[in-house]
Amino acid sequence: MKIRIGILGYGNLGKGIECAIKQNDDMELVAVFTRRPPEKVKILTEGVAIYHVDQILDKKDDIDVLILCGGSATDLPVQTPEYAKYFNVVDSFDTHARIPEHFAAVDASAKENGNVAMISCGWDPGMFSINRLYGEAVLPKGSAYTFWGKGVSQGHSDAIRRIDGVANAIQYTIPIDEALEAVRSGSNPQLTARQKHLRECFVVAEEGADLTRIEQEIKTMPNYFADYDTIVHFISEETLKKEHAGMAHGGFVIQSSKTGWNEENIAIIEYSLKLDSNPEFTSLVLVAYARAVYRMKKEGMSGCKTVFDVAPAYLSPYSAEELRKRIL
Amino acid sequence: MKIRIGILGYGNLGKGIECAIKQNDDMELVAVFTRRPPEKVKILTEGVAIYHVDQILDKKDDIDVLILCGGSATDLPVQTPEYAKYFNVVDSFDTHARIPEHFAAVDASAKENGNVAMISCGWDPGMFSINRLYGEAVLPKGSAYTFWGKGVSQGHSDAIRRIDGVANAIQYTIPIDEALEAVRSGSNPQLTARQKHLRECFVVAEEGADLTRIEQEIKTMPNYFADYDTIVHFISEETLKKEHAGMAHGGFVIQSSKTGWNEENIAIIEYSLKLDSNPEFTSLVLVAYARAVYRMKKEGMSGCKTVFDVAPAYLSPYSAEELRKRIL
Numbered sequence: 001m002k003i004r005i006g007i008l009g010y011g012n013l014g015k016g017i018e019c020a021i022k023q024n025d026d027m028e029l030v031a032v033f034t035r036r037p038p039e040k041v042k043i044l045t046e047g048v049a050i051y052h053v054d055q056i057l058d059k060k061d062d063i064d065v066l067i068l069c070g071g072s073a074t075d076l077p078v079q080t081p082e083y084a085k086y087f088n089v090v091d092s093f094d095t096h097a098r099i100p101e102h103f104a105a106v107d108a109s110a111k112e113n114g115n116v117a118m119i120s121c122g123w124d125p126g127m128f129s130i131n132r133l134y135g136e137a138v139l140p141k142g143s144a145y146t147f148w149g150k151g152v153s154q155g156h157s158d159a160i161r162r163i164d165g166v167a168n169a170i171q172y173t174i175p176i177d178e179a180l181e182a183v184r185s186g187s188n189p190q191l192t193a194r195q196k197h198l199r200e201c202f203v204v205a206e207e208g209a210d211l212t213r214i215e216q217e218i219k220t221m222p223n224y225f226a227d228y229d230t231i232v233h234f235i236s237e238e239t240l241k242k243e244h245a246g247m248a249h250g251g252f253v254i255q256s257s258k259t260g261w262n263e264e265n266i267a268i269i270e271y272s273l274k275l276d277s278n279p280e281f282t283s284l285v286l287v288a289y290a291r292a293v294y295r296m297k298k299e300g301m302s303g304c305k306t307v308f309d310v311a312p313a314y315l316s317p318y319s320a321e322e323l324r325k326r327i328l
Numbered sequence: 329m330k331i332r333i334g335i336l337g338y339g340n341l342g343k344g345i346e347c348a349i350k351q352n353d354d355m356e357l358v359a360v361f362t363r364r365p366p367e368k369v370k371i372l373t374e375g376v377a378i379y380h381v382d383q384i385l386d387k388k389d390d391i392d393v394l395i396l397c398g399g400s401a402t403d404l405p406v407q408t409p410e411y412a413k414y415f416n417v418v419d420s421f422d423t424h425a426r427i428p429e430h431f432a433a434v435d436a437s438a439k440e441n442g443n444v445a446m447i448s449c450g451w452d453p454g455m456f457s458i459n460r461l462y463g464e465a466v467l468p469k470g471s472a473y474t475f476w477g478k479g480v481s482q483g484h485s486d487a488i489r490r491i492d493g494v495a496n497a498i499q500y501t502i503p504i505d506e507a508l509e510a511v512r513s514g515s516n517p518q519l520t521a522r523q524k525h526l527r528e529c530f531v532v533a534e535e536g537a538d539l540t541r542i543e544q545e546i547k548t549m550p551n552y553f554a555d556y557d558t559i560v561h562f563i564s565e566e567t568l569k570k571e572h573a574g575m576a577h578g579g580f581v582i583q584s585s586k587t588g589w590n591e592e593n594i595a596i597i598e599y600s601l602k603l604d605s606n607p608e609f610t611s612l613v614l615v616a617y618a619r620a621v622y623r624m625k626k627e628g629m630s631g632c633k634t635v636f637d638v639a640p641a642y643l644s645p646y647s648a649e650e651l652r653k654r655i656l
Contacts (some may be wrong), residue, residue, distance in 0.1 A: 019589045023469045044589050099652055123654045127462070127597075130640050134455070136644035137616045138609075141351045144655075184602075256358040261347045261372050261611065265604035269455075269610070274512075276593035281466075284587065284595070286376055288465045308651055312458050312637040315465035323636055327460040327472075328453045 002028040003294050004062060005287070006087070009069035010041055010055065012247065013092065016283030017067050018044055024287055031059050045232075050304065060086050064297075065290040067091075077102060084117040088293045090286050092122040099125070109302035116289045116297045117304045121289045122282040123273055124148070128253050130307050133272040135255030139267060142257025144186045145250040147175035147196060151249025151278060160201055163217050165209030168237055169202045170244040174198040175252065183254050186266035193227040200231045204240050218273050249278035288315045330356040332390060334415070336381065337397035338362050338369055340575065341420065344611030345395050346372055347376075352391070352615055356646045359387050388414050392625075393618040395419075405430060412438040412445040416621045418614050420450040427453070436634035444625045445632045449617045451601055451611040452476070456581050458635050459599040463583030467595060470585025471516045475503035475524060476619050479577025479606060487552045488529055491545050493537030496565055498572040502526040503580065511582050514594035521555040528559045534566050577606035595605065616643045 005021055007014045021029045022045070029048050034041050049320040051059065056066075066087035068079050072095045080091045084106050093102050099120055110117035120126065128146060136144055153173045160169035179196045182189045201218055205211055215232045217230050218225055235243075253271045258264070275281045289307070292314035296305070311322055333349055335342045339358050349357045350373070352483040357376050362369050366378040370461055379387065384394075392414035398405050400423045403638055408419045412434050421430050446453065458472060462471055481501045488497035507524045510517045533539055543560045546553055563571075577625070581599045586592070603609045620642035624633070641648055 013640055015589075019587065021637060023467075023587075024587065025468075073373075077491040096656070099656055100649070103652060111393075120656055127466070129656045130462075131599075133640045133651060136655070137619075137640075137645075138455070138612050139351075140353075140645075166446075257606035259347065259351075259603075259605055261343075261350065265608055267609045268602040269602065270598075270600045270602075271459075272598045274514075274594075274596040274598075275587075276595065277587055280587035280593055281595045284466050292464075295633075306652060306656055307638050308648065308656065311637050311639045312461045312465075316461055317468075320636065321428070323406055324431060325591060327464070328424070328427055328448055328457045328636065 002026055003291060004028055004030045004064045005290060006031045006033065006059065006066040007069060008033045008056070008061040008066060008083070009075070010043065012279040013071060013283060014069040015044070016277070016279040016281075017069060017287060019280055020283040021045075022257045023284070024291075024317075025265045026291070027287065028216045029119075030069060032099070036322050037144060041043075049123055056083075057086060058107040061289075063087060064294050065090060067290060068288055077105070080119060081105040081109040084115050086115075087114045088297050090118045090121055090127075090290050092132075092282060092286060092294055094122065094125055096125065103304050103306070111303040113257065114302045116293045116301055118289050118293050118306070118310075121286050121307055123275075123285060124251065124309055126285050127273070128251065128271070131269075132184075132255075135253065135271075136267050139255045139257035139259075139269065141263075142255050142267075145191070145196075145254040145256070146185050146251065147254075148181060148251040149173040149175050149197065149249065151251075151275075152160050152244075152247070156199065156224055160218055161223060163214055165206050165214050167206045168204040168240055170240060172200045172202075174200055177326040178250065179250045183256060184268060186256050186268055188256050188258075194229055197228060198231070199225055199228045199274055200233075202233050202235050204237045205234055213287055228265075246276075248276050248277045251276075291315060291317065329398065330354055331619060332356055332358045332392045333439055333618060334359045334361065334384075334387065334391040334394040335362045336384070336394060336411070337382050337403070338371065338378075338381055339397060340607040341373070341611060342397040344605070344607040344609075345397060345615060347608055348611040349373075351612070352619075353560045354616065354619070354643075355375040355563050358390050361387075368511050369615060373574055379394075380609055383592075384411075385414060390520060391415060392622050393418060395614055395618060405433070408445065408447060409433040409437040412443050414443075416444045418446045418449055418618050418621055418623050420454075422450065422453055424453065425445060430636070431632050439631040441629045444621045446555045446617050446634070448620055448634055449614050451561060451603075451613060452579065454610075454613050455601070456579065456599070459581040460583075463581065467583045467585035467587075467597065469591075470583050470595075471501075473511050473519070473524075473581065473582045473584070475508060475582075476579040477501040477503050477525065477577065479579075479603075480572075480575070484529075484552055485528065489547060490529060491542055493534050493542050494531055495534045496532040496568055498530045498568060500528045501531075502528055508582075511584060512596060512598070514596055516586075520527060522557055525556060526559070527556045528561070529555055530561050530563050530572050532565045533562055548644055574604075575606045575608075576604050578602045619645065
């Protein structure tokens with residue numbers, strides 16, 4: 001019998017989950033839930049029903065794991081604790097600063113109802129977090145570096161869109177090659193935000209807007225841009241749609257350390273991702289962890305989990321024996 | 329209280345463990361056991377006793393985890409099941425084909441005595457295995473590639489040394505750049521052994537030996553060299569000692585896959601190691617897993633474990649709360 005997956009929310013991530021399930025032979029998509037009128041939502045998988053989210057509890061017994069594809073700002077802080085009452089769930093909550101409170105709320109709800117809830121899954125938080133952990137555990141006296149991109153930062157794009165006179169905007173975070181090479185050399189450099197990443201913005205201005213002021217407001221925006229070298233291009237909405245609709249992303253987690261009695265040697269661990277589609281890859285990670293959630297629940301576990309709590313073997317459809325024989 | 333580590337066997341790996349403990353503030357080295365006369369063994373840590381291995385059971389209660397630093401060919405198949413009776417143990421057993429039987433023997437012994445035994449730890453098997461597992465779990469329709477080097481292969485060096493007329497030899501396994509680049513391009517190439525790695529041999533011949541025959545025997549040796557492009561250099565013992573005593577190693581684990589409903593996108597995961605000292609890095613991994621073993625034992629677990637069975641959080645000295653807050 002296959003692992004029966006439900007999807008709540010059918011945007012880029014929901015569609016990514018659907019594609020990811022297609023690549024996992026031990027899983028099947030059984031239902032998509034949406035806040036929109038279901039008849040207005042078209043999905044890719046034939047024969048799978050689309051329901052309004054109000055009907056979700058009726059399908060409780062048909063779903064092994066519900067994957068929550070809402071946003072971290074307002075959807076998941078409510079949805080994950082709520083649905084962890086009725087389902088095993090996986091989310092991709094990525095507001096780093098609010099993870100402790102999200103964990104606490106989800107843990108209480110999942111434990112009380114005997115479900116397993118995996119939060120903050122994907123690649124960052126997610127695979128990158130695991131590599132930060134393995135990195136500092138194996139090289140405890142080393143330095144840790146995370147670089148992102150090249151890829152769109154939704155948060156930074158949104159911040160530009162809030163500026164008066166801006167109609168639309170896309171911001172790319174770009175790792176700086178010289179910084180990457182310095183880290184890879186093993187010199188353990190201390191790098192400022194400006195030295196690590198460049199920010200490139202493509203902005204559609206409203207008619208008659210003061211471009212000089214907009215550029216100035218972007219470049220001096222605290223937290224988002226002031227500490228970085230920022231490039232601003234003004235383009236048309238048409239060009240934005242045509243040339244900046246891609247969802248490529250990626251990045252690097254590097255741990256660099258000295259080894260040996262007198263720290264005479266260098267060891268460098270590097271993990272990197274190169275992704276044409278950020279939501280499709282994120283979805284593949286979420287689906288692998290849905291398998292882990294399904295198995296942990298079967299073993300009688302409950303409560304909130306993160307990628308740190310899951311032994312690698314839980315992610316694989318293969319038995320421990322086969323994994324030891326084939327890829328250990 | 330610190331985690332009390334014992335070392336059995338003081339060669340390159342044993343010394344590496346000693347260096348690794350120095351970098352882990354929650355651990356202390358309490359004893360080194362050797363098959364040599366203890367007075368002939370000098371270690372780096374002040375105030376730590378060296379015992380003959382015959383005395384090891386007397387120290388049973390002073391040691392939380394015993395790290396076994398013997399070889400995979402003859403030492404570990406005997407030592408790990410034997411000492412798992414009395415200690416929590418970690419080994420670096422790396423004869424891939426014999427892992428299933430080693431696991432079975434160690435598991436029986438550890439379970440019967442309520443101990444935790446971690447086998448096949450290090451970087452391959454070890455960190456590379458974990459990355460192969462995460463890679464295929466997250467990108468199940470992708471292709472997996474492992475490249476090793478540049479570094480010395482002990483097995484291939486030994487194979488050359490067994491040839492008549494050879495006094496000494498060192499063999500480097502070298503990944504071929506074109507193959508690595510082809511994999512990184514996302515083209516999912518089918519690569520032969522010859523296309524992936526080059527073998528470069530530095531050979532000291534005995535006086536009067538037939539160099540042409542030796543070179544021919546190396547290059548045509550089945551399993552070891554026949555399927556590869558192999559370069560043979562004849563050098564003096566002096567040059568070998570001077571220029572080829574380094575223990576650098578490393579390698580790459582890459583998973584490459586298509587994503588998307590029509591497989592229209594590419595995703596590439598790459599994990600790589602660049603190590604000046606293979607035994608020092610291996611030791612740092614073993615010591616991190618010794619921490620995991622210590623904790624698993626405290627939680628009441630027993631039996632044989634591999635890196636696949638250990639949730640990442642067990643490797644870290646930090647609490648789950650702190651890890652979620654700081655690096656998730």
